[in-house]
Amino acid sequence: MESRAITLESEHDIVVARGEVRAMAVALGFRLIDQTRLATVTSELARNIVKYAGRGRVIAQAAQAADGREGMRLIFEDSGAGIPNIEAAMRDGFTTGRGLGQGLPGSRRLAHEFEIESSPERGTRVVVVRWI
């Protein structure tokens, strides 16, 4: 299955991204609850990019595990200022903005795999995988 890149630079792009990811999740054969999880993760992480980095993108693609399991991989990238303290940002309740601090830790709970790397030089990259 193809890979899709969605530009994130406005609030409306957040709505577009979660809609596109849900449609792709449907096409890949995810059940309803997982479609909802993937759309919600997309909304949380896309908003982080629009709110904190200003702009970036999400790449949505089909994924296959070594053991043959199929799923979906979402790569969120921006070249913003980075997250100074990732460990703190991954804790429930931590926020620097107006959020409730649920975005990153909540997203991790909605995914099977979750990787985050961030630096002031290269921005932030979050990779999320959910298996069917």
Add this chain to the structure above:
Amino acid sequence: MNGSQRIPILKVGRVLVVPVQVDMDDRTVIGLQERILSELERTGARGVLIDISLLEMVDSFIGRMLSDIAAMARIMDARTVVVGIQPAVAITLVELGLELRGVDTVLNVDEGIKLLREEFGADDESGDDDEDAEFQGEWHSFGEPRHHA
């Protein structure tokens, strides 16, 4: 499409009914919150019923909006009920770590109206001693500016 979408706010008796039928962008969410509060003040409604049965996703932003509306409405002496959360949305909300603090949830609009009416007491249902009487059984959309007596 850009700009904010318009979510209708209907007055049914002493309850504001808010059917959310589209996936809202953040600006629409904030605008809706402000409009609900100003309609509460303008109409003296005692309850807010937000129907999210058509929402396929509630993220932390929308979840916070629902909690905030409930908290602000309570300060204005009104009770908020959220109806029709889809099971997949409920599961996702809990996994996200959102509790929808202060928000009562029921399964459908009928239950929501019943709950709010019980809250006001039976006297309010007749509506015969206040200015809301004219609204009984009628649905008014406040989506567009209009004059009210």
